Amino acid sequence: MGKPTKVTNSIRALRFAAGEMTQAELADRVDMTRQTIIAIEQGRYSPSLEVAFKIARVLNVPLDEVFHYPEESASAADSAKK
16 A cells, blocks of 8 residues: 555544444444555555544544644754745
């Protein structure tokens, strides 16, 4: 499924906080396969924005509690502006 992404997530912890929801239950509720949920949890696949919102809604948390993207360091951001 391609190279690992910089996007990380808290899906596994949030599933357990939501009554120990299984990967299969989450997959069913967002209309995906369990294998895709596994790949997303492991950071091997980044979901579309639409799927990311669906996952957040099923887990009943804001999107930024589910998915995390590292902030650039100040020097890297400054270099990009030049």
